[in-house]
Amino acid sequence: MVDVLALGETSGDGLDPITGELVAAARTLGGSVAVALLGDGLAAHGEQAAALGPDSVLLAESPALDGTSIDAYVTAFEQVCRSASPGAVLVGKTPLGQNVGPRTAFRLGAALAQDCTAVRRDGETGEVVASRPVYGGSATAEVAFTGDAPPFIVMRGRVCEPAEPSPSTDANIIRVDVEIAPSDIRARRVESVKQDIQGVRIEDASVIVAGGRGLGGPEPFERLREIADLLGGAVGASRAACDAGWIDHAAQIGLTGKAVAPDLYLTVGISGASQHMAGCSSAKNIVVINKDADANIFQEASYGVVGDWRKVLPAFIETVRELVT
Amino acid sequence: MAVDIIVCVKQVMDPEMPASAFRIDPDAKRAADAPGIPPVINGFDENAVEAALRIKDEVGGTITVLSVGGGHAMDVMKKPLSMGADALVLAQDDAFAELDARATARVLASAVRRIGRFDLILCGRQASDWDNAHVPLGLAEILGLPCLAVAQKIEVIDSSGVIVHSVTQDGYDVIEADMPALVTVSNELGEPRYPTLRGIMAAGRKTPEVWSADDLDIDPDMLEPGVRIVDLYAPESSRQVELVQGEDEADAGRNLAIRLREAGLI
Numbered sequence: 296m297v298d299v300l301a302l303g304e305t306s307g308d309g310l311d312p313i314t315g316e317l318v319a320a321a322r323t324l325g326g327s328v329a330v331a332l333l334g335d336g337l338a339a340h341g342e343q344a345a346a347l348g349p350d351s352v353l354l355a356e357s358p359a360l361d362g363t364s365i366d367a368y369v370t371a372f373e374q375v376c377r378s379a380s381p382g383a384v385l386v387g388k389t390p391l392g393q394n395v396g397p398r399t400a401f402r403l404g405a406a407l408a409q410d411c412t413a414v415r416r417d418g419e420t421g422e423v424v425a426s427r428p429v430y431g432g433s434a435t436a437e438v439a440f441t442g443d444a445p446p447f448i449v450m451r452g453r454v455c456e457p458a459e460p461s462p463s464t465d466a467n468i469i470r471v472d473v474e475i476a477p478s479d480i481r482a483r484r485v486e487s488v489k490q491d492i493q494g495v496r497i498e499d500a501s502v503i504v505a506g507g508r509g510l511g512g513p514e515p516f517e518r519l520r521e522i523a524d525l526l527g528g529a530v531g532a533s534r535a536a537c538d539a540g541w542i543d544h545a546a547q548i549g550l551t552g553k554a555v556a557p558d559l560y561l562t563v564g565i566s567g568a569s570q571h572m573a574g575c576s577s578a579k580n581i582v583v584i585n586k587d588a589d590a591n592i593f594q595e596a597s598y599g600v601v602g603d604w605r606k607v608l609p610a611f612i613e614t615v616r617e618l619v620t
Numbered sequence: 621m622a623v624d625i626i627v628c629v630k631q632v633m634d635p636e637m638p639a640s641a642f643r644i645d646p647d648a649k650r651a652a653d654a655p656g657i658p659p660v661i662n663g664f665d666e667n668a669v670e671a672a673l674r675i676k677d678e679v680g681g682t683i684t685v686l687s688v689g690g691g692h693a694m695d696v697m698k699k700p701l702s703m704g705a706d707a708l709v710l711a712q713d714d715a716f717a718e719l720d721a722r723a724t725a726r727v728l729a730s731a732v733r734r735i736g737r738f739d740l741i742l743c744g745r746q747a748s749d750w751d752n753a754h755v756p757l758g759l760a761e762i763l764g765l766p767c768l769a770v771a772q773k774i775e776v777i778d779s780s781g782v783i784v785h786s787v788t789q790d791g792y793d794v795i796e797a798d799m800p801a802l803v804t805v806s807n808e809l810g811e812p813r814y815p816t817l818r819g820i821m822a823a824g825r826k827t828p829e830v831w832s833a834d835d836l837d838i839d840p841d842m843l844e845p846g847v848r849i850v851d852l853y854a855p856e857s858s859r860q861v862e863l864v865q866g867e868d869e870a871d872a873g874r875n876l877a878i879r880l881r882e883a884g885l886i
């Protein structure tokens with residue numbers, strides 16, 4: 296029996312950053328924290344998770360947990376939850392967590408709060424309370440849970456400072472037997488098609504230059520790429536620009552795109568709809584070039600120019616080039 | 621190999637309405653109705669209707685649109701019919717107003733069972749009001765169906781199988797499952813088509829099936845919320861913007877670069 300169970304995630308030989316973020320979030324709830332890892336061959340990952348400072352690490356290993364079917368992960372996580380009987384469950388708003396969290400919650404008859412930006416225990420009642428943006432980010436809801444099943448909380452990425460790994464840890468690493476039958480696998484990945492990424496990955500970039508509908512076409516994105524290249528950054532976009540086909544959907548930042556937290560998020564021709572801000576409001580600095588002084592994005596910006604990008608951008612790029620080279 | 625498709629849609633307040641029209645009702649703990657701004661069908665659900673129509677264009681079959689709610693604006697709900705869907709089923713009851721995600725999935729499951737025959741259920745990936753993004757996943761679990769999430773393309777391969785291109789961080793995965801299956805649809809699929817004049821006339825002649833909680837044998841326990849909204853408020857931004865000026869716009873652009881350099885950002 297653990298107080299909080301966090302679904303950790305692996306990435307190659309290491310852990311996905313969400314794992315440290317979930318451990319940090321779990322800590323704010325108090326009590327014992329367990330990290331579950333699902334996969335095949337997790338010994339090294341288990342040590343890394345232990346270093347994040349939970350009380351225990353639960354390893355569920357099976358050859359079926361090879362990334363080809365979400366169903367295997369749902370089946371395994373349901374069994375881990377039943378054996379650990381946690382007081383609350385945290386998962387990340389990641390491609391895996393977004394699916395495994397809700398589906399496992401339904402199997403356990405549990406309720407779930409999606410896309411949360413904070414979680415706490417109420418001082419008086421001891422209840423778990425989660426904060427979540429709703430109506431695309433126009434409002435924030437504080438959500439509590441009813442019933443006996445453990446509340447499931449899906450945490451947005453990059454909203455908590457991750458727990459730092461430390462070499463001294465006394466976390467127990469426990470193997471949990473899971474059984475995944477062939478009949479549990481209903482949907483199967485048969486191919487994975489990946490875009491070639493020019494330069495830095497958006498998720499890892501410390502500088503992102505993002506364009507929106509105000510750019511009016513695909514060509515201006517070449518200018519944004521110039522800036523990104525000068526600054527060692529990546530190019531992002533609003534959904535409007537992606538839907539228009541000016542740039543690939545993989546560049547979309549926002550509620551239903553990527554969540555990023557760069558040091559510098561430079562936007563050109565983006566109005567700052569709440570659904571867009573949902574993906575970038577953790578940026579340390581938002582800088583805006585927009586011709587409409589009333590555009591919402593100025594409210595969340597540190598620096599900005601009110602003006603037409605056609606006139607502002609060439610001089611900006613030229614000066615950046617002089618300054619950084 | 622015609623396929624029968626159920627598309628789940630939700631009526632929501634228009635997410636494109638001006639930000640100034642958005643008001644929170646602190647007592648009801650929901651967004652206040654915006655006077656004069658008609659509701660719409662959730663955007664991703666329209667993408668799901670489009671996905672269904674493309675399948676129907678390709679292989680034939682029927683499309684039944686299903687919605688759960690306390691009440692529905694009929695002209696709004698008929699839009700999928702005017703786009704080309706065949707039938708509309710409304711699970712409508714005072715008891716269905718303001719359901720949480722878990723209860724919504726349960727009512728949808730009851731309605732799907734009553735509809736009976738189907739090969740595919742399509743749902744938008746999330747609704748733009750509460751952004752819960754887990755009703756479809758729950759519906760698949762309750763009905764014991766394979767669940768294929770965030771599709772940008774759906775292909776029915778033969779009478780029993782479906783292939784989906786599922787959006788990933790840096791491309792897409794090709795996912796296969798047997799039918800019946802549930803697929804969630806994303807905007808990457810492409811713009812929903814406009815209703816045609818003929819479609820609008822045909823939709824006008826169709827009457828929806830309306831099913832109450834009693835018709836669906838819904839036990840009140842099923843509707844018990846699992847989450848409770850304890851507070852709802854407008855988020856505040858603490859940032860103060862420094863507007864960089866210049867003699868003209870080009871000069872402002874130059875000054876912005878210099879200012880960012882001074883601030884150590886570039």
Ligand SMILES: Cc1cc2nc3c(=O)[nH]c(=O)nc-3n(C[C@H](O)[C@H](O)[C@H](O)COP(=O)(O)OP(=O)(O)OC[C@H]3O[C@@H](n4cnc5c(N)ncnc54)[C@H](O)[C@@H]3O)c2cc1C
Pocket residue numbers: 431506507508509510532533534535536547548549550551552553563564565566567568569570571574584585586587590602603604605635663746747748
């Ligand atoms: C459920 C849901 C999920 C969504 N998810 C996302 C998401 O993940 N990401 C996302 O981005 N959006 C998302 N959206 C869409 C979002 O609501 C907005 O529609 C979108 O972000 C608008 O993109 P934009 O800012 O590029 O376009 P607009 O809002 O049209 O803004 C264009 C801006 O460009 C400026 N401009 C125009 N011309 C110039 C010029 N010459 N020089 C300088 N500035 C100029 C204008 O002043 C304006 O501010 C979602 C919507 C819904 C309903």
